[in-house]
Amino acid sequence: MKSKIVIIDYGVGNTLSVYNAIRQLGYNVAVSKDAADIDQASAIVLPGVGAFEAAMNNIRKYHLDELLNEQVLVKQKPIIGICLGMQLMATTSEENGVHKGLNWIPGDVVKLDLPQEFSVPHVGWNDLTIHKKEPIFARVDEKPHYYFDHSYHYNCDPQHIAAVTEYGGKSVVSAIKSDNIHGVQFHPEKSQNNGLKLFRGFFNSIQNL
Amino acid sequence: MLKKRVTAALVIKDGIVVQSSLFKKYLPVGKPEIAMEFLNSWGIDEIILMDISATKSNTSIDVDLVKRAASKCMVPVTAAGGITTLKQVDELIHTGADKVCVNHAVFHNPSLVTDIAHKYGDQSVIVAVDVIKDADGNFNVYDYVNKSAVDKDISSWIKHIESLGAGEILVNAVHKDGTYSGFDLELINLVTRNTKTPVIAMGGAGNAADFIDLFQNTTVDAGCAGNFFHFTEHSVTTVKANLIKKNIPVRLETHANYKENDFDSSFRLKKKTDSVLEEMLFEKIIKEVI
Numbered sequence: 001m002k003s004k005i006v007i008i009d010y011g012v013g014n015t016l017s018v019y020n021a022i023r024q025l026g027y028n029v030a031v032s033k034d035a036a037d038i039d040q041a042s043a044i045v046l047p048g049v050g051a052f053e054a055a056m057n058n059i060r061k062y063h064l065d066e067l068l069n070e071q072v073l074v075k076q077k078p079i080i081g082i083c084l085g086m087q088l089m090a091t092t093s094e095e096n097g098v099h100k101g102l103n104w105i106p107g108d109v110v111k112l113d114l115p116q117e118f119s120v121p122h123v124g125w126n127d128l129t130i131h132k133k134e135p136i137f138a139r140v141d142e143k144p145h146y147y148f149d150h151s152y153h154y155n156c157d158p159q160h161i162a163a164v165t166e167y168g169g170k171s172v173v174s175a176i177k178s179d180n181i182h183g184v185q186f187h188p189e190k191s192q193n194n195g196l197k198l199f200r201g202f203f204n205s206i207q208n209l
Numbered sequence: 210m211l212k213k214r215v216t217a218a219l220v221i222k223d224g225i226v227v228q229s230s231l232f233k234k235y236l237p238v239g240k241p242e243i244a245m246e247f248l249n250s251w252g253i254d255e256i257i258l259m260d261i262s263a264t265k266s267n268t269s270i271d272v273d274l275v276k277r278a279a280s281k282c283m284v285p286v287t288a289a290g291g292i293t294t295l296k297q298v299d300e301l302i303h304t305g306a307d308k309v310c311v312n313h314a315v316f317h318n319p320s321l322v323t324d325i326a327h328k329y330g331d332q333s334v335i336v337a338v339d340v341i342k343d344a345d346g347n348f349n350v351y352d353y354v355n356k357s358a359v360d361k362d363i364s365s366w367i368k369h370i371e372s373l374g375a376g377e378i379l380v381n382a383v384h385k386d387g388t389y390s391g392f393d394l395e396l397i398n399l400v401t402r403n404t405k406t407p408v409i410a411m412g413g414a415g416n417a418a419d420f421i422d423l424f425q426n427t428t429v430d431a432g433c434a435g436n437f438f439h440f441t442e443h444s445v446t447t448v449k450a451n452l453i454k455k456n457i458p459v460r461l462e463t464h465a466n467y468k469e470n471d472f473d474s475s476f477r478l479k480k481k482t483d484s485v486l487e488e489m490l491f492e493k494i495i496k497e498v499i
Contacts (some may be wrong), residue, residue, distance in 0.1 A: 050329045147254075147284070167210075196283070
C-alpha cells in the first residue's frame with residue numbers, strides 16, 4: 001500500500017523522530033523526496049533541524065521547490081512544517097546572510113533579539129496561547145507545553161498566526177496557518193503526548209487519509 | 210513562559226548505562242533503551258546519551274545504540290561521546306539524535322563546533338565542559354582522557370565556546386560527580402555570568418532539594434542528573450512536584466503529578482493515609498486516547 005503521508009527528506013534534519021511519532025499513531029507514513037511518492041500523498045510533513053541556507057539549497061538541488069509549490073499552492077494539499085520546515089515557508093530569512101524561502105506565507109525570519117538576561121537560542125519547554133484551535137490544536141488543553149529549540153523566529157501578518165509563545169518579553173509566533181498550509185516553530189515529535197495530539201488533530205482533519 | 214528543564218544524563222560505558230562516581234568508579238545500571246523508556250514515561254524534559262568509553266577507544270557513540278534508544282523516546286535526545294567529525298554528526302542526526310554534544314574535540318578541533326552549527330543550526334550543538342576544583346578552591350577545565358586539569362581560565366574558555374557557535378553549554382563538575390552533595394552553585398554562577406548561551410548544570414544532584422537550590426540561586430536553564438534518577442522511586446516526577454511547590458516554573462504534565470502529596474525531609478514520597486488509599490482503590494482511571 002502506498003503511504004498517504006509523506007515526510008519530505010531533503011538531506012538535513014532528523015526525519016526519523018518525526019517518522020517514529022507518526023508511526024506511533026498507527027499511520028502509514030513514508031520518508032521520501034521522490035516526486036511520485038509526494039504526488040500520491042494526501043498530506044505532507046516538512047520537518048527540519050538545520051540551518052536555513054543549507055536546507056533551501058538542498059530543496060532546490062532536489063527540485064523540491066517546484067514540486068512542493070505545485071502540491072501545496074495548486075493542488076492545495078495539507079502540509080505541516082516543523083521548526084525549520086515552518087521557517088522555509090517564509091519570504092526571507094536572515095540566518096547566516098539573507099536567503100529566499102518558499103514564500104507561501106509572507107513573512108521574514110529574523111534573529112531573536114532579546115534583553116541580555118534571556119538566553120538565545122530559545123530552548124526548552126514553553127507554553128502556547130492558541131489563536132486558531134482547528135485543526136492542529138483541536139485535541140490539546142489550553143496553554144499546552146511544547147519543546148522549542150530555535151534562534152530565529154517568524155514575523156508575519158497577524159491573520160496567519162495560529163499560536164504565540166511568550167519569551168524574553170516578546171510574543172514569538174509559534175504556529176502559523178493559512179488555508180492548507182500549517183507550520184509550528186516547536187517540535188511536536190519531541191513533545192510527548194501534546195505532540196501526538198497535534199499530529200492526530202492535523203491528520204484527522206484530512207479527508208481520505 | 211519558558212520552563213526550567215530537568216534533564217537526565219545516561220552515562221554509557223561499553224554499551225551499558227552505568228552509575229558514575231568522581232569519573233573513576235562505575236557500577237552497571239542496565240540497557241540504555243530501557244532506562245530511556247522509563248525516563249520518558251516519568252516526564253523527563255530531555256535526555257543526554259553520554260558514551261564515556263568512546264573517545265578513549267577512538268570511536269564515537271554507537272549509532273545503533275542511539276537509534277534503538279531514540280525510538281522509545283518522545284523528548285529531545287542528545288548524543289555525546291567521541292564525536293570528532295561532521296560525518297559522525299550526520300549519521301547521528303539521521304538516526305534519531307536531535308542534538309550532539311562535543312567535549313574533548315573542542316581542545317584540538319574547535320572549528321568542528323562552528324561546522325556543526327553552520328550545517329544544523331547552533332541549537333543542535335552542545336559543548337560540554339568538565340570542570341574540577343583544585344585544593345586551593347580554584348576551578349580548572351578538566352581533560353577526562355588524560356585525567357588532568359588543563360591550564361585554561363574558565364571565564365575565557367566559556368566565552369571561547371560561545372564564540373564558536375555552541376547552542377548550549379553543559380557544565381559538569383567532576384569533583385561533584387556521584388557525590389549526591391548538590392550542584393556546585395559557585396561554578397554555575399561563574400559560568401552563567403560569562404555567557405548568553407543556555408547553560409545546563411551537572412554533577413552532584415542527589416534529591417529534589419538540590420534542584421530547588423540550583424534554580425533558586427542561579428539563572429541556569431537546566432539541571433541534569435544521572436545516577437539518582439535510576440535509584441529513587443518516581444524521581445523525575447517528585448523533583449518536578451517539589452519545584453512547583455517552590456514556585457519554580459517546570460513542565461509537569463504526567464498523569465501522576467504528586468501535586469497533592471506530602472514528602473519527607475529527604476524529598477521522598479510519604480505514604481497517603483489509609484482512608485485516601487481506600488478511596489483510590491475504587492477510582493477508575495481511564496487510559497487517555499490520543
